[in-house]
Amino acid sequence: RQDIDLGAGREVFNYSNRQKESEEKPSLLESKDRNEERESLRNGINLQGAPPVDGETGESIPEQFPAADVTEEISVSNEEAPSTSQSLPLGSQLPGDEPQLDLEQQWQDIMAIMELQAMEVNTTDPQTDFSSASAPNGTTDANTVANFGLATRSTPINEDVSLHQASIPSCSQDFPQIFNSQLDSTSIPPPRASMPRLSSSNSSNINSTFGATNLTGIFLPPPINGSSSNITSTPTLPDPFATLLEESMLDEISLLDLAMEEGFSQAQASQLEDELDSDSGLSLDSSHSPASPSSSETSCSSAASSSSTSATFSEEGAVGYSTDSEVATAETEEGAVGGYQSEYSKLCRMSYQDLSQFHPQLDSISHNHTYNLPLSSAFSEHPELPLTAGKKTIRDKHSSKLQPPQDLLDKHSSRDERRARTMKIPFSNEKIINLPVDEFNELLAKHHLNEAQLALIRDIRRRGKNKMAAQNCRKRKLDAIITLEQGVQDLRRDKARLLKEKMEFLRSIRQMKHKMQSLYQEVFSQLRDEEGRPYPPSQYSLQYSADGSVLIMPRSVTAAEQNRKPEKKQKDKKK
DNA sequence: ATTTGCTGTCATGAG
DNA sequence: TCCTCATGACAGCAA
Numbered sequence: 001r002q003d004i005d006l007g008a009g010r011e012v013f014n015y016s017n018r019q020k021e022s023e024e025k026p027s028l029l030e031s032k033d034r035n036e037e038r039e040s041l042r043n044g045i046n047l048q049g050a051p052p053v054d055g056e057t058g059e060s061i062p063e064q065f066p067a068a069d070v071t072e073e074i075s076v077s078n079e080e081a082p083s084t085s086q087s088l089p090l091g092s093q094l095p096g097d098e099p100q101l102d103l104e105q106q107w108q109d110i111m112a113i114m115e116l117q118a119m120e121v122n123t124t125d126p127q128t129d130f131s132s133a134s135a136p137n138g139t140t141d142a143n144t145v146a147n148f149g150l151a152t153r154s155t156p157i158n159e160d161v162s163l164h165q166a167s168i169p170s171c172s173q174d175f176p177q178i179f180n181s182q183l184d185s186t187s188i189p190p191p192r193a194s195m196p197r198l199s200s201s202n203s204s205n206i207n208s209t210f211g212a213t214n215l216t217g218i219f220l221p222p223p224i225n226g227s228s229s230n231i232t233s234t235p236t237l238p239d240p241f242a243t244l245l246e247e248s249m250l251d252e253i254s255l256l257d258l259a260m261e262e263g264f265s266q267a268q269a270s271q272l273e274d275e276l277d278s279d280s281g282l283s284l285d286s287s288h289s290p291a292s293p294s295s296s297e298t299s300c301s302s303a304a305s306s307s308s309t310s311a312t313f314s315e316e317g318a319v320g321y322s323t324d325s326e327v328a329t330a331e332t333e334e335g336a337v338g339g340y341q342s343e344y345s346k347l348c349r350m351s352y353q354d355l356s357q358f359h360p361q362l363d364s365i366s367h368n369h370t371y372n373l374p375l376s377s378a379f380s381e382h383p384e385l386p387l388t389a390g391k392k393t394i395r396d397k398h399s400s401k402l403q404p405p406q407d408l409l410d411k412h413s414s415r416d417e418r419r420a421r422t423m424k425i426p427f428s429n430e431k432i433i434n435l436p437v438d439e440f441n442e443l444l445a446k447h448h449l450n451e452a453q454l455a456l457i458r459d460i461r462r463r464g465k466n467k468m469a470a471q472n473c474r475k476r477k478l479d480a481i482i483t484l485e486q487g488v489q490d491l492r493r494d495k496a497r498l499l500k501e502k503m504e505f506l507r508s509i510r511q512m513k514h515k516m517q518s519l520y521q522e523v524f525s526q527l528r529d530e531e532g533r534p535y536p537p538s539q540y541s542l543q544y545s546a547d548g549s550v551l552i553m554p555r556s557v558t559a560a561e562q563n564r565k566p567e568k569k570q571k572d573k574k575k
Numbered sequence: 576a577t578t579t580g581c582t583g584t585c586a587t588g589a590g
Numbered sequence: 591t592c593c594t595c596a597t598g599a600c601a602g603c604a605a
Binding site: 437462465466468469470472473474476477 | 592593594595596597598
Binding site for chain 2: 414415462463466467470471474
């Protein structure tokens with residue numbers, strides 16, 4: 001966004017310039033680098049302290065998202081913990097993304113509520129907060145949703161959810177324990193519940209996107225195999241979520257890299273940056289380096305142009321950079337035309353025809369043999385001038401130069417033209433070349449020509465036709481290249497668009513997770529047993545039944561059930 | 576002097 | 591069989 005605000009033009013995306021940019025000034029790319037660092041940090045890969053705020057881009061990175069939290073909290077080993085952890089902070093890190101105004105607004109609302117209530121409900125270390133507004137909550141689930149410590153008491157959940165206190169369901173159920181771990185000082189492994197799929201339509205709201213009904217719906221355990229979740233696992237999001245996010249996050253960076261290096265618009269890039277908080281700067285720079293084209297770039301180039309790789313690289317670069325700074329709508333034409341300007345000039349020279357004929361059209365590659373009609377004009381320029389006698393070898397292309405009087409004319413004549421003059425061919429090369437066979441034969445019959453003349457005429461016709469054929473062939477080849485490049489551009493745009501959509505979905509999911517967490521915590525914190533005492537999160541957790549009710553049950557029960565199900569879970573996973 | 580792109584030409588195969 | 595076209599390969603030319 002900063003780059004956009006600065007009015008960075010396409011020159012910014014020039015490779016050379018960009019390289020300088022990255023060194024001297026905070027740029028989109030660099031911010032992405034940092035974002036990637038943060039990303040990896042959340043994964044526990046990069047343990048170095050991450051700057052809470054990107055000083056270069058000014059991108060707000062929730063200070064409350066502590067690197068320490070992540071590392072320490074992952075004490076509970078869980079494969080999926082990293083993924084969920086990375087997804088979590090992302091949401092909080094990405095306030096104010098234009099396309100997400102709605103969600104963002106809601107998010108802000110939630111945060112505000114949290115802020116107000118944080119003090120009251122808060123029982124844990126503030127450091128664990130991943131967002132500034134959130135109240136400090138338990139240590140355990142920082143990498144998951146749990147560090148989203150807040151109790152939004154005002155939520156309507158209490159009204160919608162029936163809590164059967166202390167009731168223990170006879171049937172084992174999946175227990176989404178993503179939240180209760182918050183208060184769980186003991187490291188009782190919170191159950192990792194399999195999250196029933198979200199239905200976005202369900203989300204009514206606290207703040208309009210997430211309602212109590214949604215809560216039950218989301219955590220509704222599958223009636224039968226609801227136990228697929230591992231209760232003893234780390235407090236993470238339910239598997240579907242975790243899987244989805246993990247998978248998404250794993251490749252989103254690479255996707256973004258690809259998208260970036262393939263030159264989708266700057267707006268898209270910055271947006272993705274905001275959304276993704278990942279870094280593609282390095283790859284972007286390197287990929288656009290002429291010396292080290294990216295693999296995808298290379299493949300694209302080789303696929304699109306078999307004739308000149310060096311030219312293609314530069315063209316690719318031009319396309320990419322131009323599109324970077326272009327508005328998405330202008331992307332295609334700008335990029336394509338700019339990148340293939342040289343191609344067009346070639347074509348113009350080649351065919352002597354209007355440039356407009358080459359306007360890239362996807363289906364323009366047809367064997368249209370009307371390409372080179374004007375060519376014949378050259379032949380007819382001096383078609384039947386009196387020629388000096390003397391037979392010369394056809395191959396002697398410099399023969400005419402030996403005849404000073406013909407120099408001026410010869411300069412503007414083709415070799416065959418000069419040969420025809422030399423051989424005293426009584427009609428124009430245009431006719432020789434372009435007449436239909438019948439008329440051509442008639443023409444030959446009209447004149448009494450010797451063998452040499454006939455041979456020359458046949459050669460002229462053959463070469464003339466082949467010349468046009470070659471021109472057509474080359475033109476078609478360039479058209480094909482242009483078409484392919486057009487297709488590449490289109491695919492890149494589609495790819496960028498899909499990636500953007502993906503990011504938006506991920507963000508929505510994150511937000512819903514956050515809301516779910518807060519709702520869970522709120523509900524749980526307000527539960528009281530018969531004697532009015534709160535349930536210890538280390539011993540109890542909430543569970544959702546198929547009929548929409550919410551039960552609180554001892555962890556021991558759920559854990560026991562969980563222990564019975566690893567095999568089944570594995571089977572399920574295999575399926 | 577070398578490189579590069581364009582163009583013409585030839586050889587060849589297909590229709 | 592001939593003609594035409596398409597195309598890869600090569601060479602010459604000019605910038």
